[in-house]
Structure formats: structure tokens, C-alpha cells
Amino acid sequence: MGKKKNIIISALLLLALLAVIMILEQRLPATHIALTVLKKGCIYSLVAVSMNLLNGFTGLFSLGQAGFMLIGAYAYAVLTIPVDARASVYQYFHGGVIQFSVPVFAGLLASGILAAAFAWLIGLPVLRLKSDYLAIATLGFAEIIRAFFQWDVLGPITNGSNMLRKYPSFTSVTFPFLVCGVCIAVMVLVIHSSYGRAFKAIRDDEIAAEAMGINLAKHKRMAFCISSFFAGVGGGLLAMYQSSIQSQTFKSAMTYEILLIVVIGGLGSVTGSCIASFLFIACSEWWLRFLDVETKIGDFKVPFLRAGFRKVVFSVIIMAIVLFARKGIMGSREFSVDGICKFFKKRFGRKKEVKL
Secondary structure, X not given: OOHHHHHXXXXXXXXXXXXXXXHHHHHOOOOOHHHHHHHHHHHHHHHHHHHHHHHOOOOXXXXXXXXXXXXXXXXXHHHHOOHHHHHHHOOOOOOOOOOOOOOHHXXXXXXXXXXXXXXXXXXXXXOOOOHHHHHHHHHHHHHHHHHHHOOHXXXXXXXXXXXXXXXXXXXXXXXXXXXXHHHXXXXXXXXXXXXXXXXXXXXXXXXXXXXXXXXXXXXXXXXXXXXXHHHHHHHHHHHHHHOEEOHHHOOHHHHHHHHHHHXXXXXXXXXXXXXXXXXXXXXXXXXXXXXXXXXXXXXXXXXOXXXXXXXXXXXHHHHHHHHHOOOOOOOOOOOOHHXXXXXXXXXXXXXXXXXX
16 A cells, blocks of 8 residues: 555544544533543553654653643643633732733744744753653652642742633634644654654664764754643643632653553553553543442442542553553554554455465
8 A cells, every 4th residue: 555545544544533532522421531531541542652753753851741731731820811811820920021912823832832942952961861760850850840840939920839720722623633643643744754854863872873974962952842842831821620729730640641541552652652641541430430339239239349449440551551562552552553454364365276
């Protein structure tokens, strides 16, 4: 199958998926858990792909994703709060310093740019580190940023430890689906460009990549900034989804969740990160919810079913995936129309008779 035909079929499949989502929005009530899973799954897939770009495609083990999401969330919220609502939001800081607001898409763009700017500054000293040292340094940065944003000195901008609210949010699944789809498409284009090939070369062997003329510092910083930009946009979308934002939300546990999604989906697989994001959100917030409810069958009380048991079962499922599918759901493979056709031909196609 030709490359152009493959692209056309993939685009048609995405349009069909969008149509299904729009139909579900029309048929299901706005508070249905399925719509909640779709909204949050879209946001997590964007952040997971951005983390995979850094960890899976460039080989940089970073754990600062929650920090960049926090920067993006605050940038969006601060810039889009309506002027007439700032007095009630910043009630302890006399209405705050910023007395203007920007449109939604400008706020999302600003959230990505500010996160990328922080990444560029942080990357100057931090990207000289490797492996576990880089992970510890970026994790420390995320925790410092979280504490810094709660500081009352920054209260006129960040509202201190108080919530930011009354900024524009979304109720439709279509909005995050389109925004995240465009962002992921841009990252896919980057991965398949000459810069993406340089990232993969650095991941495979830094010494060989440098010998081939690749500027390691430049390309590492570029990957770090691109990843942080889209993590910042994901943070802005998360702020819209939650309708209120506070720095306590962006703890290190959020980074571990994103890393877990990347590992389950497969390091170096965009498709795997997207699939794993929706599966993770669906399992943690929908499919396993019944395990937290005490159940009786007549006078018999079903053992173990109580608050918190869902997390135990979920942890066991994750351990099983890590043990028996060490490369994740997709490994380093991607979804392709050719691959699907070959799979069905191999499984269900007619076998040619061999004449003796």
C-alpha cells in the first residue's frame, strides 16, 4: 500500500473516530463517566506522548513533567481569567497584578511557550547529567516549582496557596480531542523529521551520534523544550478540565502516572502512549470502581470489596503487564494500515496450496 494511500486511510479513520465521539456526546448525558474518561484520556495521551518524545525517542530519563504541566496550567489560568472576575479570585491580593485577559487558544499557546522557556533555562545545567542523575534533578525541579508557586510573595500572580478559578473551561469532548490530536500530529512530524532521526541516534549511541556530526547539547535541549511545550499545553487543558487549579494537584505522583502510561504503552511508540492513556484512565476511574463498593449476596458479604481495594487490583494488573509484556502494549511499533492488513491476511487469509 502506498504512503499517500496509508495517510488518507489513517485520516479517514480519525474522522470516523471523531464522528463516533460526537455521536456519544449527543446520546450520553454530560455527566456520564465515559465522557469523563474520554476528556481526561485525551489530555493524558498528549502529556504521555510528550514524555515519550523525551524518554523513549531521545533517551533522556526526565521526571519533570508534572512541573511543566503546573507552569502551563497556571499560565493558562492566570491569563484567561476575565477582568471583572479577578477581584473575587484574587480577593487576598487586591485583584492581582495582571488586569487583562487573553482568548482561550492564546492562553494555551502561552502555557506551552512559558513551559518551554523554563525548560530552556533548566536544561542549560541539567542536561549535562545522564540517566538517574537527570531524573533526580528534573524531579527536584518539579517539586521546587510546586512549592515556589505557593509562595505568598508571588500571590498577586499565582494567588499563593489559593485556587485559581472562573477561567474558561470546556464541556465538550471534541475540544480536547482536536487540540490534542493536532499537538500529537505535530510531534509525530518532528519524530519523522531529520531532528527526530537525530534524537533517535542520540538515544541509541551518543558517541556514534556525535561522531556523525550531531550537536548533542543542541538536540537534547531541543527535545527537552519541545516535550515541555506540549506538557505545558497539556497542563492548560487539565486546568480547563478541572475548572479550578491549585499547585497541590501537581505532585510527583502525577509524573509517575504519566511514566507508567509510557512504559505500559511502549517506549518509542506514540500509538502505545495514546492507547495506554485511555486504558489507564478507564481502569482507574471507571471499570474497577465496583471493587470499592461493599457487596452482599443475601446474608453473605463478599470479602475484600471495600474502599481502596480497586487500587490493589489495579497495581496487580500493572505488575502483570510489566512482567509479561516488558516492552509494553505496542513495544516500539506504531499503528499502520499496512500492519493491520498484514495481520488480518496472516490470521484469516486463504493459504495458498502448494503443488507437489
